[in-house]
Amino acid sequence: MHEMAIAEGILDIALDYAKANNAHKINEIGLLIGEMSGVEVDSLNFSFNMLTQGTIAEGAELKIKNVPLMGKCSKCGKEFHIEHYDFWCPECENGVLTTLSGREMQVEYLEVD
Ligand SMILES: [Zn+2]
Structure with a gap:
């Protein structure tokens, strides 16, 4: 399961x-x-809730910020x-957009005691 592997990665970090x-x-991730x-x-x-049981991250809250999918012509x-999912430039109509952001999954900050 995709999300389980991601949750493991987050917990490791x-x-x-x-x-x-x-x-x-x-406390918070x-x-x-x-x-x-x-x-x-x-x-x-x-x-994440399942994996963190019995660890010091048990009860930690995931604060998720969505990053929009941005492209550059x-x-x-x-x-x-x-x-x-329209990857063609709406301005000049034959340029191809390359993505700048929107595919990432990363830990932005951690709050600990
Ligand atoms: Zn363009």
Whole structure:
């Protein structure tokens, strides 16, 4: 399951961070999730809650920030919010958009005690 692997990755990062900072509790984890990352927030929360049981991250809250899918035209250089999976430039109509953001899944910050 995709989300389970992601939740494991997040927990690893959080535990490493807690250890490096001598923290005994992880309270909150800020995440950046791109529109196109394909991550399902509900199942990510579910997986995370399951994995963190019995760890210092138990009860930690995932604060998820969605990152819009942004593209830049290879021809005119214009930047757009890509909608409806339309990867053609709406300005010059024959430029191809390359994605700038929206595919990421990363930990933005951690709050520990
Ligand atoms: Zn263009």
